Amino acid sequence: RRRRLLGQRQEAAEYYRAHGVPRRMEEALNALFPLRPADLYGELANYFSKFSKAPVICKLVGRKVLDGVGQPTLEVEIYCTVKNYEEKICSAVMTSHSQIPENVLPETAEADEKERNDSVNTAVEWVNDSLSTMLRDLEPTDQCKVDKMLGEYFTQQAKEKEKKEIQKQEEAAEITLALTSCTSATTAPPVRKKAAKPGKKVSVAERTIPPAEPAEPVLCGSLAIGGTSLAVAKAGATISHIPLYLHIALLKHNQDLPKEMALPLPMVTLLNCEKIPPAKLKLVKEVMFVPPVQLSLKQGIERVLDIQKELMRLLESPGKVQPSPQLADSKKGKAQNAGKKAPPRALKRISHLGCLITGYDSVEQLLLLMQTACSNLGLELGTDMYLGINCAAHELMDYGKGKYEILTGTFKSPDEMVDMYVELINKFPFIIALIDPFRKEDRQQWNNICCALGSKCYLIAEGAASCISKLKTDQNITTPTCSGVVLKYVNHTKVSDLIELTGLLEGQRHITILGSPDGESPDDSLVDLAVGLGARFVKLGGLSRGERVTKYNRLLAVEEELARNGTLR
Numbered sequence: 302r303r304r305r306l307l308g309q310r311q312e313a314a315e316y317y318r319a320h321g322v323p324r325r326m327e328e329a330l331n332a333l334f335p336l337r338p339a340d341l342y343g344e345l346a347n348y349f350s351k352f353s354k355a356p357v358i359c360k361l362v363g364r365k366v367l368d369g370v371g372q373p374t375l376e377v378e379i380y381c382t383v384k385n386y387e388e389k390i391c392s393a394v395m396t397s398h399s400q401i402p403e404n405v406l407p408e409t410a411e412a413d414e415k416e417r418n419d420s421v422n423t424a425v426e427w428v429n430d431s432l433s434t435m436l437r438d439l440e441p442t443d444q445c446k447v448d449k450m451l452g453e454y455f456t457q458q459a460k461e462k463e464k465k466e467i468q469k470q471e472e473a474a475e476i477t478l479a480l481t482s483c484t485s486a487t488t489a490p491p492v493r494k495k496a497a498k499p500g501k502k503v504s505v506a507e508r509t510i511p512p513a514e515p516a517e518p519v520l521c522g523s524l525a526i527g528g529t530s531l532a533v534a535k536a537g538a539t540i541s542h543i544p545l546y547l548h549i550a551l552l553k554h555n556q557d558l559p560k561e562m563a564l565p566l567p568m569v570t571l572l573n574c575e576k577i578p579p580a581k582l583k584l585v586k587e588v589m590f591v592p593p594v595q596l597s598l599k600q601g602i603e604r605v606l607d608i609q610k611e612l613m614r615l616l617e618s619p620g621k622v623q624p625s626p627q628l629a630d631s632k633k634g635k636a637q638n639a640g641k642k643a644p645p646r647a648l649k650r651i652s653h654l655g656c657l658i659t660g661y662d663s664v665e666q667l668l669l670l671m672q673t674a675c676s677n678l679g680l681e682l683g684t685d686m687y688l689g690i691n692c693a694a695h696e697l698m699d700y701g702k703g704k705y706e707i708l709t710g711t712f713k714s715p716d717e718m719v720d721m722y723v724e725l726i727n728k729f730p731f732i733i734a735l736i737d738p739f740r741k742e743d744r745q746q747w748n749n750i751c752c753a754l755g756s757k758c759y760l761i762a763e764g765a766a767s768c769i770s771k772l773k774t775d776q777n778i779t780t781p782t783c784s785g786v787v788l789k790y791v792n793h794t795k796v797s798d799l800i801e802l803t804g805l806l807e808g809q810r811h812i813t814i815l816g817s818p819d820g821e822s823p824d825d826s827l828v829d830l831a832v833g834l835g836a837r838f839v840k841l842g843g844l845s846r847g848e849r850v851t852k853y854n855r856l857l858a859v860e861e862e863l864a865r866n867g868t869l870r
Contacts, residue, residue: 356381356540357438363428365421369821369848370653372397373421377428377528379536390539393532395524397820423522432529441536444552448530448797455526455793510703511742519792526793534796549833553800561870564598564860565831565839566591568689569605573652580660584707587691598860611674656843668729683731691736695764715746723753734759741765747781763787785812803834816840821848825855832859
């Protein structure tokens, strides 16, 4: 027994010597004695922690949760083995890819709901089974390797789905062929179509309007890819003891720490324009305020809040809205405002975008309200605050007429829309951004408006832009000619995709705007992504609803932190 104990002691001594424990213990005791820390054992733990193995992923947990509008979405939790113990590091909640349409048919809504549920359920299954096994023992700081494996898994799933669809099509074709062969051989002679009479006019839509491109398919379960990539990025930042925005910046700049970092300018949505009767205006979906760069972020948001309060007051007492000098000076402005209805009384409804929702009869009426609200506070649009307008033109096209319906019963061709926008910006130069002024299919009109207005305001593609993976794969910006693109972190987008694409956009002198989708979640990672990637603007919606406000609060916290560290540009 004595020999066995002696052998164990010798074996233990060799084991500890081989790992340098006696030497490091002596170093620790010598280093800490002069300091005489209040928590000696805590300081010893800190000292030895730097010699421990790097944390590795031990499992992923996916679950179905609700987003800000009550729709199902995916949450991914990352668990790592840290100093021999399993520990939850962080979680990420994805936003749903589907938009929230207005006046949708019940059967369409039901189909969308089923598709969304199926996609989230599949994503939960992927995370808990395949992805958890696949990423086990990987370091969460190795974002490139994780994203490469996620991309390969997604490609494999997409190919399997395509193979199943081809098989279904072949089976359907065989059934159709069998049914056709069973029918009577005698068929009615084909009816010849009458030739068009000479000189018959072809409809405008057939001549000039490119058909709508098919919607880009979304693979069922793809939320798992984006959710896992984002969760791993957050875990990498947590383990490295740095904020997520700094972790993203290091990934983008190949671990070269930027000396200074700039914050993106917020595009704060103040109004969501209703497009159903009695409202007539359809051209405007969102009105956004952009603070001037001279203000700090905190000052800018406070100014927007002041304008929002004044706007609410004006909407509750519509008789107080008076024409601005800019509109009243011109005869045309007088004619347009003579006998015009005051803005409709607000119902104090808050849209899913986190802002007031109300309708208008014309663009001039809407802009008059904005000018009056600012003027009453002693502010001037174009100096103290700027406007951005989201037109969402893809929602306005009447394919039967081949024209955009800008007002109820008022239609304009794409070429007429160019002239209308030029007149609008010339008349109201405080509008510095137009988002989706055209569908993505109207490429010639995008070119024309960029030539006419490119030096006066930003012309931005959001709905008119391709999905992130398609933009990255094509290695060029396959959107119409524009000033910049709104990028949204949805579906199978990976952090590495965003890093690569923002570099590509910067190389082509496009601006980057990171935007939140319709069905937003309470996860505030979008702000860190925008700061770390160096986005010019961030489009987060309004200053109401918790899932929106939490992102503005995060943006304010980042500003304070950068200012405190002396790294705010």
